[in-house]
Every structure is written in C-alpha cells, then in structure tokens.
Amino acid sequence: MTQAPASDQLALHGGPKTVTRTFPWPIYDETEVEAVAEIIRGGKWGNPDCSDLVEVFEQEFAAYCGTKYAVSCVNGSVSLRLALMACGVRPGDEVIVPPYTFIATASTVIEANCVPVFVDIDPDTYNLDPRAIEAAITERTRVIIPVHFAGQACDMDAILAIARRHKLRVIEDAAHAHGAEYRGRKLGSIGDAGSFSFQSSKNLTSGEGGIVVTNDEAIYQLVRSLRNVGRVEGGQWYDHYNPGCNYRLTPVQAVLLSHQLRRLDGQTRLRDENGQYLNELLSRIDGIRPMPRGLGETRHCYHLYLFRYDPAAFGGLSKVDFVERLAAEGVPCFRGYPHPLYKQPLFQNRNFMCYAIPETVDYTNVCCPVAERACGEEGVWILQHALLGTRADMEAFAAAIEKIQRLVRV
Numbered sequence: 001m002t003q004a005p006a007s008d009q010l011a012l013h014g015g016p017k018t019v020t021r022t023f024p025w026p027i028y029d030e031t032e033v034e035a036v037a038e039i040i041r042g043g044k045w046g047n048p049d050c051s052d053l054v055e056v057f058e059q060e061f062a063a064y065c066g067t068k069y070a071v072s073c074v075n076g077s078v079s080l081r082l083a084l085m086a087c088g089v090r091p092g093d094e095v096i097v098p099p100y101t102f103i104a105t106a107s108t109v110i111e112a113n114c115v116p117v118f119v120d121i122d123p124d125t126y127n128l129d130p131r132a133i134e135a136a137i138t139e140r141t142r143v144i145i146p147v148h149f150a151g152q153a154c155d156m157d158a159i160l161a162i163a164r165r166h167k168l169r170v171i172e173d174a175a176h177a178h179g180a181e182y183r184g185r186k187l188g189s190i191g192d193a194g195s196f197s198f199q200s201s202k203n204l205t206s207g208e209g210g211i212v213v214t215n216d217e218a219i220y221q222l223v224r225s226l227r228n229v230g231r232v233e234g235g236q237w238y239d240h241y242n243p244g245c246n247y248r249l250t251p252v253q254a255v256l257l258s259h260q261l262r263r264l265d266g267q268t269r270l271r272d273e274n275g276q277y278l279n280e281l282l283s284r285i286d287g288i289r290p291m292p293r294g295l296g297e298t299r300h301c302y303h304l305y306l307f308r309y310d311p312a313a314f315g316g317l318s319k320v321d322f323v324e325r326l327a328a329e330g331v332p333c334f335r336g337y338p339h340p341l342y343k344q345p346l347f348q349n350r351n352f353m354c355y356a357i358p359e360t361v362d363y364t365n366v367c368c369p370v371a372e373r374a375c376g377e378e379g380v381w382i383l384q385h386a387l388l389g390t391r392a393d394m395e396a397f398a399a400a401i402e403k404i405q406r407l408v409r410v
C-alpha cells in the first residue's frame, strides 16, 4: 500500500483540514441585542404584560407564510400536538407519518391519544411517499402529517388529492421548512395547518419556540385556547373551557424572532443557491447522489443538505466512518437518524404510559425499506449553517469528499 505524503493525509489522521473556516449560527447583531435589552429594562418579561410583542410576531409570520392566522407556542412539538387536537382527533384515531423524521412527528401523535401509522419515504426526497399512503388508510385514519424533510417540499398535490378523497386533514410538519416554497406557496400554508419549530438549530430560531399557521378560523381559535390554559376570546382570566396548558412564547423570544425573520429571505436565497451549486459539484463524484430538484419545490431552504452515499465507491468505508472523516475535514455534517422511528424503544416496547393506544397496535413488524436504507448506509446530512458559506466553501466541501475517496482507495 502506498503511503500518502503528510500534506495529503486525512485530517482525522493528522493531515491538514480541507475546510478551515467555521460557520456561525445563529447570526445576529446589535439590533437583536438591543431589542432584548429593551424588554429586560422595561421589566415586562411575560404574558399578559407584554403579549402585544408576541402578537406582532404572529402577524408578521402569518403574513410571511401567506396565511390568515398564526399562533405561537413553546416549541415545534407542542405546536404539532395542538394542531392535531384542534383538527378534532379522537382517542384511537390513526395518523399517517413518515418514519424518517424527528421523534416529535410521531410522539406528539401518541400524546394526542392517537396511533401513528408509519408510511415509507420516497427514495428521491426522503419525504412521505404518496404512492404508499393510500394502502395505509383505514376507517380510523383522520390525519396525514407530511414532513417537509430538510426543507424540501413534499408532493403536496398528490397528498392533498388523497386527503380530499378520504376526507382526511393534512398537518404539514414544517419544522425544517421556514421560507421554502411549493409551486410558489410557502410550505406550512398549504394543508389545514402547518407547524414550525424555532429550536436553536432551525433556520429561524429564538433558541426554543414553535408556531401553528392556518387559514381555518376554528383551528386558530382552538390552538389559541389550548396554548393559553383553555381560555377563550372574551372569557374571564380564570375561566377555562378547554384542556390546555401554559404553552405561551415569551416577548424576548418574540422580538428575537421578529428580527430574525427579516434575515430569513436573504439567508434562504443563499442556502438555495449554494444547495444547487453543491448538487452540481457532488453529482460529479462517483458514489455520491444528491437529492434531485424540480419535484414541485420552487424554493428549497436546505435546513439540511442531504445526499446519498454509496460505501462501495469509497472502498467499503461505512457511512459512520465516512461522516467522521468528513467532519474532521471541517464540513459540518451528520450521519442522521440511526433508525426509522418505529425502531425506537418507545414503539418497540409499547411504552405508551397513560395514552390510550389500542392493545392490537404492534410496531415490531413494521418495515419501511427506504427509511431503513436512509438511516443505514445511505443518507448523509450537511447542516444548514454551512450552506450560508460562499461558493468557494461549497467547492471545499466537494474537495473534502474527493480527498476521502482518493485516500481510502489508495
């Protein structure tokens, strides 16, 4: 075996890193610092003293998404659950979800006393595969939750057509999809309701937070009530009509989000351009297959840049070892979810605690082959903040992959 020169060693083995800069996130300046400081100095730190700032952000976000209403809350898990409850689900109702997503997409279904039904993903998008949805529909199915994974739009035309045929509600899990578009419409604004997360890794963040957007007045009123301990508009402070809780956003989070929202479009444009450029660069590398574009997404926001990895083109190097080497080269990347959600102990052990999941529900025999492949040797993520770099940075990411390939093949 030929020994590579020291300057051509992998960074993992002591060679020079291919990417030497870092990629900051979140991005802010004195505007955010001053806006937060003003609230602190004013001494009105919580609701209801300062709820006007929360309402301002809600109106801004609704206008941004093109919906009539938006209701903020503590995080993007609670926003999903409140949206489900507001859609009128009942104990034991079935909700179709993809298995390649964060646990909240399915665990909030359990928390709404409903049954998650896992439907496999499309190999070209890692989004819910509409061709597999219809076979999973039963007389108990009430809702479909498409996740716009990584910020790429699901096939909403097909999903909405199925929902209309079977009289189902559609809640878009848009936790990854701030600012992304499908046929010119903002993701989250297309189904009955859309749910977003503002957790710290997300493309729009206040550290934690979530929001439901909708055009449906009844969903809006119910989510507002559930987020505010069951109070209703026009009711008294100590009158409670619904089984809600205190899930309110704080004014500090709201002003941060208002300022961050002004940065979102510019950042999304840049990520979209860099994502398309990376597609061009990576599709030239043997064993790397970027996700195709042109499937209805008019704007991808690349919360994650996904690509498919083939160990055979890298001398049999496992995905985990490849990602370790790529990260050492300075590319912000991750192997993704280790298992499809149904393999989580929560589902395998039926650890549903007080939730009313029928005894007949058994996840030990669920198998979604595309999701298993994505979690196994195939799916690799580059993280959103890295897509805020320059074209030269994208070239360096491609060079890092080529370097690994060259050296493992030596």
Ligand SMILES: Cc1ncc(COP(=O)(O)O)c(C=O)c1O
Pocket (backbone or CB within 6 Å): 075, 076, 077, 078, 101, 102, 104, 105, 147, 173, 175, 176, 197, 198, 199, 208, 209, 210
């Ligand atoms: C697809 C998806 N849905 C929902 C959530 C839940 O959001 P949060 O962490 O704000 O509760 C996340 C968070 O990572 C997510 O990735």
